[in-house]
Amino acid sequence: MDLDFCITPPQPCSYLPDRQSTLLFADPRAALSSSIYNRLIERGFRRSGDQIYRPGCSQCNACIPLRIPVAKFAPRRNQRRIWLRNSDLEVTPLPPGYDDEHYQLYRRYLHDRHRGSEMDNLTPQNYLAFLSSSWSDTVFYQFRLRQKLLAVAVADRLDRGFSAVYSFFDPAYTTRSLGNYAILWLIREANRHHLPWLYLGYWIKECRNMAYKSRYRPCEIYRDGRWQPHGKNP
Secondary structure: OOOOEEEOOOEEOOOOOOOEEOEEEEOOOOOOOHHHHHHHHOOOOEEEOOEEEEEOOOOOOOOEEEEEEHHHOOOOHHHHHHHHHOOOOEEEEEOOOOOHHHHHHHHHHHHHHOOOOHHHHOOHHHHHHHHOOOOOOEEEEEEEEOOEEEEEEEEEEEOOEEEEEEEEEOHHHHHHOHHHHHHHHHHHHHHHOOOOEEEEEEEOOOOHHHHHHHHOOOEEEEEOOEEEEEOOOO
16 A cells, blocks of 8 residues: 555543553545545554544554454343334434534533533534545434434444444433444444444543443454454353
């Protein structure tokens, strides 16, 4: 692959506050495409807006790419309960684009989860720049209870799977476990399209907000230049 990469200077880590982080980016001046991303995600990269990156920390390897082989996925008891609890929701795929109802839900979600942080003050332009890109095959899946919007799951369609970009939901409906349901739904959707993988980004065992990803079993992690099974099957 004829593509240059650049690395950022060290900066405070967003997930592990006692550490520094650096990121390896595909050259932002390059003509990136879904085809390039399909190859890079197989090597542990991820998308944020138009940028493709992966952690490049020399002293830490806590951020580990994780994916789910959807045909082998075996939901745990609590995951089956979450699925049944949300069986009354209607899911609709939408192309990427600004939707004020989505944006207002996104703002409420960030205010509840990231109050006072930089994310709590995102503009509509930053919202779209983060979730969509000019070259990816991105879908916004909206989850409604009758007419009420409860959640949105943003995912990239790949040649061999889906990549979960971000999900946000109404904080008033926490008992539904909508974030978990969005992942379960994407697993089912990938399987329905006969695609083998759902990529969940980076699993960080030491970070509570990122450790949940390994609860979807079986799963694989990218380590030492290859994908390998992680943990025990259910």
